Amino acid sequence: MKPAPFTHHRPETVDDALERLEELEDAELLAGNQSLGIVMANRLATPDHLVDLNGVDELEFIDVDDDAVRIGSMTRHRTIERSDRLAECMPLLPEAAGQIAGPSVRNQGTLGGSIGEADPAGNYPAALAALEGTIHLRSSDGTRDVPVDEYFIAYMFTDLREEELIESVSIPTEPFPSERTGMTFLELKRAAQTFPTVSAATSIRVDDPTADEPIVEDARIAMANAADIPLRVEDAEAHVEGTALSAEALEAVVETVASAVTPESEMHADREYKEEVAGEFAKRSLETSYERAAETEI
Ligand SMILES: Cc1cc2nc3c(=O)[nH]c(=O)nc-3n(C[C@H](O)[C@H](O)[C@H](O)COP(=O)(O)OP(=O)(O)OC[C@H]3O[C@@H](n4cnc5c(N)ncnc54)[C@H](O)[C@@H]3O)c2cc1C
Incomplete structure (x- = not known):
């Protein structure tokens, strides 16, 4: 199917784009067109005007x-x-x-x-x-x-x-000093051109990367495709803060994340499977962040 007819506008400044957004009835912003184009081609969106931001260099x-x-x-x-x-x-x-x-x-x-x-x-x-x-x-x-x-x-x-x-x-930047912080984005993906089944974004700041067992001062865990919005799991972060990322702490993370997420079942992954993967991927992502934090140099 082709998109419904629309008028294309190409402003060159943010002010110009905003003016059009305000003046035009039923206008939609266009950026990289990697999602909107598909939605419009399937006529799930039929805006009368597209305000194209590709000329707005600022x-x-x-x-x-x-x-x-x-x-x-x-x-x-x-x-x-x-x-x-x-x-x-x-x-x-x-x-x-x-x-x-x-x-x-x-x-x-x-x-x-x-x-x-x-x-x-x-x-x-x-x-x-x-x-x-x-x-x-x-x-x-x-x-x-x-x-x-x-x-x-x-x-x-x-x-x-x-x-x-x-x-x-x-x-x-303050909570993430580059010399003591490791970050990891880990996803389970069936194929390159698909959205991931589940992803885990983590960050760990340690007290002293040169120590034999650096202590986690600050941990962040957020999951994608695990709820109807991106999900930060602060209860799981609390398990590893103040520890040297012990096996017990990581086990508690797995359990807490698996019970915090509320994923939708998909054709290739039902809800139960996604809960398990979410816990396991949060753990693996944290392990990598910890290793990366410990490898940094003060
Ligand atoms: C095959 C495929 C696989 C993909 N896999 C992944 C993946 O694994 N992970 C992932 O994160 N993404 C994935 N994407 C999505 C990709 O990241 C898109 O680029 C992105 O979601 C949309 O960005 P866009 O610039 O193309 O926006 P567009 O398609 O142009 O716009 C998308 C929406 O955002 C609005 N919008 C755009 N810019 C602004 C703005 N400045 N202010 C307000 N609203 C705005 C538009 O009005 C529209 O509603 C995938 C896309 C495809 C086609």
Whole structure:
């Protein structure tokens, strides 16, 4: 099927895009077109106007300063995957980006499109939940900063308002010193061009990477495709904080994560299987984050 007829608009600034979003009846934003195109081709969405952000260069950037990492919404998955600066200070994001579909999707798809789509199986939503990111929204009336845990509300339903666009995402750097932190995005995937069955985004900060058994000071665990929104599992984090990632602590993580998730059954994985995988992948992802944290140099 082909999409229903629509008018294509190509603004060159954020202000221009927002003006059109406000003025036009039944308008939808277009980013990398890796999801919207499919939805429109199946006529599950039939907007009269598409406001195409591909000419809005000011939305494509990666900024790193002492306090935060900030990434523009039109930054492509490929750019995030290949960013040396992110690999150094926020490696969860390049690792999450590098596992999205194949190169053609990664060349076109954007951070903002993924957050706008809000698929609970998406890689960035879980990564941002683990990192306690903030979504920066903008409308003609001004800006709004929404913490990730308030942005995702229900299945593919967010706090984004009709007249707003996602301008950028930011993550505080202070809790993740690169010399004592390890991060891992681990997913179970049947094939490259599918969304994962379950993913686990984790981060671990240790007290002293040179110690024989470094102690976990801060742990983060967030799961994708395990509930109707990206799911942070703080109860499981508490099991490993203050430990040297003991076998008992990890066993408690497996149990806590498996009982916290509420996944939907799919053709290739029923709910029970996904619960088990979620617990096991949270554990494996934490183990890798711990190893990575212990390998860093002060
Ligand atoms: C075969 C295939 C496999 C995939 N596998 C994965 C995977 O494993 N993991 C994963 O995370 N993703 C996966 N994806 C999705 C991919 O990441 C998409 O690129 C992404 O979800 C949508 O980004 P986009 O830039 O293409 O957005 P578009 O398709 O252009 O837009 C998607 C939605 O976001 C809205 N939107 C776009 N930009 C903004 C903005 N700045 N502000 C507000 N709303 C906005 C649009 O209006 C639309 O509703 C896959 C996609 C395909 C086709």
